[in-house]
Amino acid sequence: MKVTLRLFRVVPLAVALSATTLILAASAAQAQTEETTSRWSASWSGGAFSYDLAGTGTTAFVAFRGRYSITRLLLVEPGFTFTAFKQQLGPTTPLGIPEVQLQLQFSDRRVRPYIGAGVGMVANLQSNRSGSPLIRSTLSASGGVRVRVAGPWSVGGELRARSIDPWVGSAAEWTVGVTRKF
Numbered sequence: 001m002k003v004t005l006r007l008f009r010v011v012p013l014a015v016a017l018s019a020t021t022l023i024l025a026a027s028a029a030q031a032q033t034e035e036t037t038s039r040w041s042a043s044w045s046g047g048a049f050s051y052d053l054a055g056t057g058t059t060a061f062v063a064f065r066g067r068y069s070i071t072r073l074l075l076v077e078p079g080f081t082f083t084a085f086k087q088q089l090g091p092t093t094p095l096g097i098p099e100v101q102l103q104l105q106f107s108d109r110r111v112r113p114y115i116g117a118g119v120g121m122v123a124n125l126q127s128n129r130s131g132s133p134l135i136r137s138t139l140s141a142s143g144g145v146r147v148r149v150a151g152p153w154s155v156g157g158e159l160r161a162r163s164i165d166p167w168v169g170s171a172a173e174w175t176v177g178v179t180r181k182f
Contacts, residue, residue, distance in 0.1 A: 045177025
């Protein structure tokens with residue numbers, strides 16, 4: 001009778017542990033499969049925007065960028081950056097910067113350094129009273145590193161240099177951000 005009671009205690013525990021192990025193993029396998037097969041990610045970032053436009057200085061910015069992996073090492077990154085800068089002889093001017101970059105990653109492991117080049121435009125989000133164009137073209141180059149921290153999450157740092165209305169104005173974005181792979 002004691003053997004039967006022990007068996008009734010041990011069997012449910014063994015079944016529960018086995019089921020839990022199977023569920024966790026299946027979840028880990030699915031997460032690993034999703035991580036290696038997912039091509040899309042999104043990042044939210046911000047930092048310092050150093051500019052030489054109609055005045056010079058440094059201000060804050062925020063950016064949202066999506067990423068699509070063409071291959072394991074080649075990515076396309078559309079994005080939108082928002083900032084506002086103080087003009088030398090005028091008011092603070094809000095800017096929206098939609099762009100797209102092509103980026104080359106040097107690794108597909110946990111630490112992923114990269115470089116990129118892109119095109120876009122700078123849109124003055126304020127009414128145009130001065131007569132200057134509201135939209136100007138921009139070229140950009142970037143270099144940075146992304147570090148996977150847990151599951152689909154990564155953190156990163158980047159320097160993005162930008163030529164506005166090519167070669168009339170310039171800006172440099174010192175960025176930190178967080179990325180999630182989908």
